[in-house]
Amino acid sequence: MLKVGLLGAGRIAGVHAIAISSNTGSTLAAVSDYFPENAEKLAAQYGSAARSTEDIIADDSIDAVLIATSTDTHSDLIEAATQAGKAVLCEKPVDLSLDRARACQKVADKTGKPVMIGFNRRFDPNFGALKVALKAGEIGKPELLAITSFDPAPPPVEYIKVSGGLFRDMMIHDFDMSSFIMGEAPVSVMAAGSSIVDPEIGAAGDVDTAVVTMTYADGRIAVIKNSRRAVYGYDQRVELLGSEGLLQAQNMLENTVVKSTADGVTGAKPTYFFLERYMPAYSAEWNAFVEAVNSGAPMPVTLADGITALAMAEAATRSAQTGSPVRLEDV
């Protein structure tokens, strides 16, 4: 039974708490948060204990920590937890600074402790089924990947200002998805972005609509479309053209009811946002972590994967600013 400390007690931590409790091989031993009352509330709900982060990391009876705190604390906590001998599952992104993330990786690597980065979408049953079909050779050799990823509504501009920008904050999930599907990182990244959803986002130095094209060493191409606003819900689709066919992972819908009237044929919208869409993915992610910790197998998503996604975000940010392609090896 894996004894788990949950660092952070915000909304996403609540989702993780369900997954930790539901897995018959893990138990929620302790919860911490910057605001102790949040930790207490979550701990009470799951019969766990609210403690300080330092306490949890220092407690040798805790086997693993799940880091769900704010991004600026991730690197420090990964270092501290691995040095304290714990397995770590850390929410994405590793860090907003590529240099800091790389330094963190060196520290963690020295400890030999397993670190997994929480790119939950790899565990979505739809994207997972697409990957399985690809690996089974069902569409031959992959050639052209297209990822569509639209949020239902932009976050507050205050959040945007500290987010690291659309490429590091939002598209980073899609960068990781592209690596997951294509099996490697691209050679070159070319970005176009603009702030047409909300000019205040532009005034804050960020974009809200972006297209990134990436080319791979063997000539394959991937393109990612992002928008901060799709009023119909959370639009999360992946489409891969191969030498022998096309695979498409489409949206999950709120329900399957279709209404036909004189006005047309209307079905339900996509599930609204990431909690609804990726709830099964968060569970599967945690289960995969527990299984890897127990078996000693490599983590299904490594710290290196997190750093690769961050480097792609960095390259895209530069490309959008300069208007020229950026080689991944140059960031």
Added chain:
Amino acid sequence: MLKVGLLGAGRIAGVHAIAISSNTGSTLAAVSDYFPENAEKLAAQYGSAARSTEDIIADDSIDAVLIATSTDTHSDLIEAATQAGKAVLCEKPVDLSLDRARACQKVADKTGKPVMIGFNRRFDPNFGALKVALKAGEIGKPELLAITSFDPAPPPVEYIKVSGGLFRDMMIHDFDMSSFIMGEAPVSVMAAGSSIVDPEIGAAGDVDTAVVTMTYADGRIAVIKNSRRAVYGYDQRVELLGSEGLLQAQNMLENTVVKSTADGVTGAKPTYFFLERYMPAYSAEWNAFVEAVNSGAPMPVTLADGITALAMAEAATRSAQTGSPVRLEDV
């Protein structure tokens, strides 16, 4: 906090145990089973106690029981539990004998204790959304209802022999669904059935493929199609034509991946069987029961509803045997 005794520890009881535990207003206080070791196993998993059925019913600290035992025990247990002052959620069908079920209702009614029958499909998010749209007037006045309900594979003939037959065992869900959608019971029931899936089912006196047409007092019509075998999965669809449109609740699929190759465009199959398809419905059903018990509101599915469905099954059974329509008031 509702203290719940779970009578029965089989497969469907396991599903109910999850729902009872997940609801913040109920707790799994005790489990019983004909085979005590089954009860012990399930109790251990949820930190509950394995006890005898008699014990549970006699325990005044238990507020409610969920009856998930074999059908032939339902009436007795409903009577015993309500007489012991407990709220009851009982799996369908109430009984295979319409007379016995009616007698049971009299006993239960005298106690004044709430009894809910587990027609879980009323709580399926898709059928629920259809009902909401209907009540909102989105397709005007309902006129013609069609229910398609196919199992993936027939049960063993040994089960069929004690099942009460397709109309009482399988189509009873669809009878209840028709009442749920149409808002009342039909006047007349006309059935056609045959055993073309498996002649052994016919030899056992049952049918495996059936179509039942029902007419309502105001001229509305409903038709139900049942088959014991749809090799592609659990096919569960409802379609309602109204004066201003059509509503269709379609199947839920295993995933959203679509593959296009030289052989065609292929998507995932429907979820395989009732546990996969109706897992969210079982949770919603339990939540509705707890809410009604706590608020004192009428049960969302009553014992009378269970008896109506049973009467429809009885009428369909006779109609299939005689080849003539049977009026519901005659059974």
Added chain:
Amino acid sequence: MLKVGLLGAGRIAGVHAIAISSNTGSTLAAVSDYFPENAEKLAAQYGSAARSTEDIIADDSIDAVLIATSTDTHSDLIEAATQAGKAVLCEKPVDLSLDRARACQKVADKTGKPVMIGFNRRFDPNFGALKVALKAGEIGKPELLAITSFDPAPPPVEYIKVSGGLFRDMMIHDFDMSSFIMGEAPVSVMAAGSSIVDPEIGAAGDVDTAVVTMTYADGRIAVIKNSRRAVYGYDQRVELLGSEGLLQAQNMLENTVVKSTADGVTGAKPTYFFLERYMPAYSAEWNAFVEAVNSGAPMPVTLADGITALAMAEAATRSAQTGSPVRLEDV
């Protein structure tokens, strides 16, 4: 080059004129109509000649006639045309009177001339593809057929009064479709009908909403749903469950555009009515007729097929009136 006389110059005759002209093996030699000016107008459009029906039938240079006149003239014209040595394609139904149709068949059979009945839906590319898949064994042995056939709006009550009733006028297409798919006629027909769309239809002695269940000698079952009103368009679907799968021929849509907004995901409606939906079928029907005439092969839809459909309509009419099943051999 088949020289064709078109008897009737109404709306459906216009559709046939296109098909006759487009086929490189047939030419529109003459047109007649009860109102000569209609014939003249249609003839002018296609560089043909307006003549009297008698004239056309008497003209030995005319190889074939297409009968698109009112139903009450069909039997007489089939007899006259075959006796004059012509091949005949006659619009459905053969006749409203089963006796008259049977007498007509005897006359036509004596001439040895080929007669085809215009059940155009057999030539719809979607239903055709379903039949091809069935014959290829793609779903094993057929077991349960369901046909949904809704008109967008009821015809005027004046039309209904002379139509022969829903079963002979509207469902007759679906009866023929069932024979086309199942490969034989049913043993027994059981109908439920009511007039809930428009009480005036009921006052005229007809129904506007009906469900017919048919059973076959080997236990297979078919069910047909009809409504005179589906406000969203012409709803024409066929669904066949077999031992190894399900085949569904779905509606054709006006276009493929899908709109996702805060209100839901909306697509186009089905094509509005039979001219839009079955335009390709009318062409394919004519082409099949020409090919059969030229090759001497049996007609793809025979006069006997037309009489079988009529007998099924007769049986359904009686069943709806008496509330009891009617055996086809009894009509």
Added chain:
Amino acid sequence: MLKVGLLGAGRIAGVHAIAISSNTGSTLAAVSDYFPENAEKLAAQYGSAARSTEDIIADDSIDAVLIATSTDTHSDLIEAATQAGKAVLCEKPVDLSLDRARACQKVADKTGKPVMIGFNRRFDPNFGALKVALKAGEIGKPELLAITSFDPAPPPVEYIKVSGGLFRDMMIHDFDMSSFIMGEAPVSVMAAGSSIVDPEIGAAGDVDTAVVTMTYADGRIAVIKNSRRAVYGYDQRVELLGSEGLLQAQNMLENTVVKSTADGVTGAKPTYFFLERYMPAYSAEWNAFVEAVNSGAPMPVTLADGITALAMAEAATRSAQTGSPVRLEDV
């Protein structure tokens, strides 16, 4: 009645001949071809006359010519036909040389004769319905356009060598579609291309897989994906995200039959290639040309539109070669 000369008698000319004949306001007066026997064959089929191109252009009784000859003759024939006083519908592209096309436009403009370029996809009922919904404000302000356009199989390398390359030969349709939807040309074009479908295409100096991102003056973005090979058929989709929703024009399918078996749920493939998919578009294109000629209204697709698409292709070609964005004003 518009008297039309058809220049060219190849496969696409055959499609145009049907459209010219079907329109009640135009007649196919003459046909020419580089190989006179081709012209004779097509003329015979439609009761027309085979003549030389020079003859047709010199014939004052011919009102309009449809140019369906090889691309290298387009500019010369547009000039000659307009100078001879004829209205012109010319297949795309205007020319492979942007300079030559611009010179041609000057000559044609001086004659004042109407010239329409055959971007048939603007007349596809699906893309047309998308445009109508956009103009009606159904998704608010357009922000992000994505066009997917895959051919079923690459043409012979010999064709590729004289085609002008993927951007001028294939993507030019998509460039025009983007202008049709967005209502203006982009400011900047950024292309990535590679030859992963067939290395021989790369050896011939062309790409077979490409992604082009375009940015507009107001910040809007469009992205086009092209592949020379989609083994499942002709993949032609347009998707537009706006401030209030998403519009998607999806593929047309060969039929509507869906098969569900133990292997999954399989539907028909997209229509195979442009003749099947765009047959209705070719008719609608011709009808729009005739209507504009008769009414004196501006051509629905102008020579300037053709030159804009060519300039976008030129910019994309340069961008793919240099790896940098190219401003449209620089080509």
